[in-house]
Amino acid sequence: MSETTPAVAGGESLMPNAQQRAKLRNTRRLKDKFSRWGVASAGLAVVGALGLIFFYLFSEVAPLLKGADVEVLETYPHTQTSQSERSEHLVLERYEQIGATYTASGQVQFFVADNGKPISVFDVPKSDGASFSSIGYGTPVDGLVAYGYSNGELMLTQLNYRLSYPNDTRKITPEILYPLGDEPVVLDDQGHSLAHVAVQKTARGYAVVGVTDDGRLRFGRYSTRENMMTGKVTTSGRVDALPALPNGAKVRFVQVDKTARHLVVADDQARLHIYDVSDAANLTLTESVPTGRGQVTAMQYLVGTGSLAVGTDTGAVSQWLLVRDPDNVFRLQLVRDFESLPGAITTISPEYARRGFLVGDEQGSLGIYYGTSSRTLLVAKVADNPIENLAISPINGKLLIYDTSGQIGVASVWNEHPEVSFSSLWQKVWYEGRSEPEYVWQASSGGDGFESKMSLVPLSLGTLKAAFFAMLFAIPLGIAGALYTAYFMTPKMRGLVKPSIEIMEALPTVILGFLAGLWLAPFLENHLPAVFSILIFMPLMMVMVGFGWSRLPQAIRTRAPEGWEAAILIVPILLTGWLCIELSPHMEVWFFGGSMRQWFTDYGISYDQRNALVVGIAMGFAVIPTIFSIAEDAVFNVPRHLTQGSLALGATRWQTVVGVVLPTASPGIFSAVMMGFGRAVGETMIVLMATGNSPVVNFNIFEGMRTLSANIAVELPETAVASTHFRVLFLAALVLLALTFIVNTCAEIIRQRLRKRYSNL
Template structure:
């Protein structure tokens, strides 16, 4: 068969058409794959980001009531209850001096511990003085230290948590009047324990214990008590002392918050005073967030606010400034419990409502209520911030599991001004980590975005003139032979993503430059000597 030029041309045309169709389909397939890859990347990013914005949740795990519920099993104060870090054993300290333990899961009920040395007195107040240290105030004017630790062992593959309470020697606070301790605040700074007790409507006693070491023999302990009469038109209704033992805060029945400087233990100095409640409602609860810089205030109208001592932007003496106002309670706030992991805290009212807040963002994250509506006496935030317990007037303990992995992330904290601890005013700050456990995460993206735009602008100031001049030189002045090599190379580089170019530069170009750069830097020093 003779092949004519016409048939040969048709064959070539058919092959060309076939190749065009195959190329077209490959190009379409490549575009679809790229679009699908980009969508898949967006889905992966969304799946990774969603948990950061997931709201807090709580699940009711149960309610443990004593065998004979009643006021005899009620906690002696807002701080007279707690739980171990595994949420296996809860405890409550009653007014009769019985330290009762409640297993929250399977296990034996530990025997209660009796506070020694009461001699007919009652436990009238309890204050936390550290993670495992407490101070008990009695109805006859004494203070009893308590260290409550939990031993963790393994038996048959199961975790066993055993409470180990250790009571200290009672200290006489008011030897003459033997007045009852109405309210109590305590701290254990490096210089020695400090306790502030209310023994009258406006009367406070400040006890300082100093442990002195000697070269020979055992050390001795010196205790001193100072009288502090609070000048106010109402009565004292709440106390709070920071962990450093430096700042004492007093809440009154007229809604005022008073600050006293205790750096000089011998002569406390009055500081700033503010009206917290616009309705003059009594301040019923005071507590510090982790780090003892931010003070949480709850009042009789159910309002919850946070305050801190800050110096004005221009400098000067520290003043009390309100940071945030949170979602209020329907009844008086009776207890505040801070998280041991972050700036979160829990508040409870007498009607059984419990709410979870976060101090940095100023938001209320969660609200739950005791199932039976019994008046609450104490609230506990688990040491790992994964559970909340509430003890009511009958001694029953209600237990919730809390899932709140990223409370510090909100649109406001990412893109807005935030008033952080120690700052004189709200600011945009990025500082994701710190060197202490009480660090406050600062996650504002504004500095990162601004820094990126600023770096891009500075890069454009150098890159745009160089690019335009190089383009003019290549287009108008470069030799055609060299231009034939440079122009395609530049076009190929422009077609490649900058990430790919950076990847190639890091793998191939960086090792070469690494060997040459030291010589280039040393050349100005070596060349003049030759």
């Protein structure tokens, strides 16, 4: 019994231990499983959140990819359908309730747009015995229509809609105004019939062009003055004769711009002509160019009158710009061709506030185009007969279609974002008023006739420019500082330096941007020589101090504890910086004629006070802690046996750093650089406050830039929700997110390859 009891007792004492170990293993297994699933779930949640961000951004951007859509809702006969009463011009007001037709008999007929029910009729005044001979109209936003008569006279009309709200219900009352008075003005003193007329409202009055039936061109400038006491309007004007077209050509169409400086004429020989009428005493024919696309059958200025939409008998549709050449002479330049229509073009209707226009042809087809983006948004058959007139509402939501049978079609229109295309976002665009195609970001302006310029190239390039100069400043300092701190510095000094640098990351970037914009930028501008002298003399000073220290007696050098040598450089660095700044004004006088900035300008180098140099320093200061912290940890975690083995084999500490530490820590250092780059790309407040926000396309370190993130921060709060500008800003955010995603993905791939390559060390 005495022999078995200990065994039993021992067995009894071992059983609880085995059970405890099994229980611990089960608990550990559950914890591992829970942790594995927790980490996997968290990772999937991060990926899902990132996917949702992409999905949301794309949902806001997707409407930009959609073209136009037109649906004919109703068709009805116009109240006047005889040939003598055919419609010469069709208009639809902004509330899309009332349409108006200008007839050949000189009547303006208003009707309900949805069903054609007559509302009112106005007779345009004319002299006794005169008959209608032609009609012309300016840009739609002015609502000007000119009647030309058989006796050489012209009557200018303007639509107006008075609003009232009886019983809280909107009531629209149409009326006709006569800007030059209620009597016709004489355009041709010889009394010939006006075969063609054109009109445009200018800053000084009204510009009118008439072409007589014998081929003479008459150009008139009119202005009005109202008597404040009597209310009587007095009209004054001047009419001049223009040179005839060359080669006996006859005028088919004529247009005048809003500056009253240029006249464009289309003849019957498939040519376009531009007249310079800015000097009344010297009206000249500047240029004649062939269309190259057939005989012109329709021609209209787009809003702002900086470009012309031209249609021909071959169905070709094109856009022409008035471009100033180096001799300050305006010439016609073909800039865009669009998708052709099946039949000859019969009418062109420009939009009210955009560079879009609608085109009808003789086969009943409709084309919707947009100039700036070079987009053909829609080509569809909407009528069974040739289209004579088109009228788009000022808000681009409804369309009236008038064909040769006298039928009016009412169509709903969806055309929300025609301004955007791949070419307008990423390629050079020839904008109105520019001498050549350019990359431009200027999304809004105060004028209704402004042409939106939404190229993402300046913003993307500005983002890379800001990140490049910031990394150029941060990478050497961050990595070199991390190497020295982790490998050469004593633990006590490292315990002071590392937290001090890492706490820099807690500084708000808005404060850094504020200091960069209000203090650093003016300081650098006033001490430009100091910037370059510091870049030269600071490294030289360090080399000289190091060389001098190495030549000191051993007894002196041993007094400085190992790893504290960096403290010796503090005073020389401060003295060198102070000396460079103090000598800066003298260096400007000695070498740069008193002003280094002016010296740059004389050599064709632009200098802005808030520039990439300021951003590089300020944003580099913000990025350094990120790079330093990650790189320092990577270097510090290099296995000690590797460095000790290298030193034991006779390598110096510097050789060990280059040959052992750097390759081993390279995945972590590369990650640090990529993290810093991602921080620089997404930085907003520093570039917002320190760059001037100029969307320029260059890598000049002395000029500013505008980044994607800063542009979003500036413009998104002020843009209309769901507008094209709004969605393009979301597209900019999507581009920024995609850029960082691609960079981080590539960085991770490279990091894994580096890790695999040096894992055997």
